[in-house]
Amino acid sequence: MNSKIAERFILGKVIAQKEWRLGLNSLYVDAAIEPFVAGQFTQLALDEDCHVLRPYSFVNPPSESPFEFYYSLVPGGYFSSRLVKLKPHDPIYIAKRPSGRFVLSSVPDATILWLFATGTGFGVFLSILQTQQPWLRFQKIVLVHSVQNTLSLTHQHLVQLWQHQYPERFYWMPVVTGENLSDGQRGAVSKRITHLLASGELENQTGLSLSAQTSQTMLCGNPAMIHDLSELLKLRGLLVNHVKQPGQITIENYWKLDNKNNA
Structure with missing residues (x-):
């Protein structure tokens, strides 16, 4: 070396x-x-x-x-x-030295924290939610994970732990896009995240309002999802969160470092 x-x-x-x-x-x-x-x-x-x-x-x-x-x-x-x-x-x-600003210290305060992930982008939120910071700062936390099939809904021991520890504060929404689901299968829905937001189903299922006045959002995963969801959030008045201009949309961009999608 x-x-x-x-x-x-x-x-x-x-x-x-x-x-x-x-x-x-x-x-x-x-x-x-x-x-x-x-x-x-x-x-x-x-x-x-x-x-x-x-x-x-x-x-x-x-x-x-x-x-x-x-x-x-x-x-x-x-x-x-x-x-x-x-x-x-x-x-x-x-x-030797970890990288990235996709951390809660970069996210302004709000009542609700919405976490949106596709595929393995889910992993970063598992790290965050295993610390005390999100539970101390936000009254409600919604974790949305979109996958191709139900076998990809992993780390359920952690999801179940948070459901048990924070039954009135933690909302879990699995989204399965590549299977026809039977009713109530792992509680999953078969629409894309963008469809759930645009139709109002996301808010109806959680009973929470996703707005610039109430919410902070964090997005990690497929770049197409991040782009499309960000555009929908902007239509609701949310802004991309920057160091010099705080907003309500925090994006993980490290996927762009690898144009082969971590191949």
């Missing part, structure tokens, strides 16, 4: 792989990196040259280890096809 790479990356060790369904995994890694804040991401590399990097959000809270990274296997993808083959004790390189 050359000196410039050594300044940025450290050698870690794979602790475990968990297959949630075929092509959807969590990778657990141990490494002595700098502390991170829930909502941040890091970069992983598979060899000491670190020529090929991919960004992944932390799923675990900062208080716990090993680090969990939630990812999809992209057919023919150079990186994920190698990542999925890693076994316990295998080496992996990880950036």
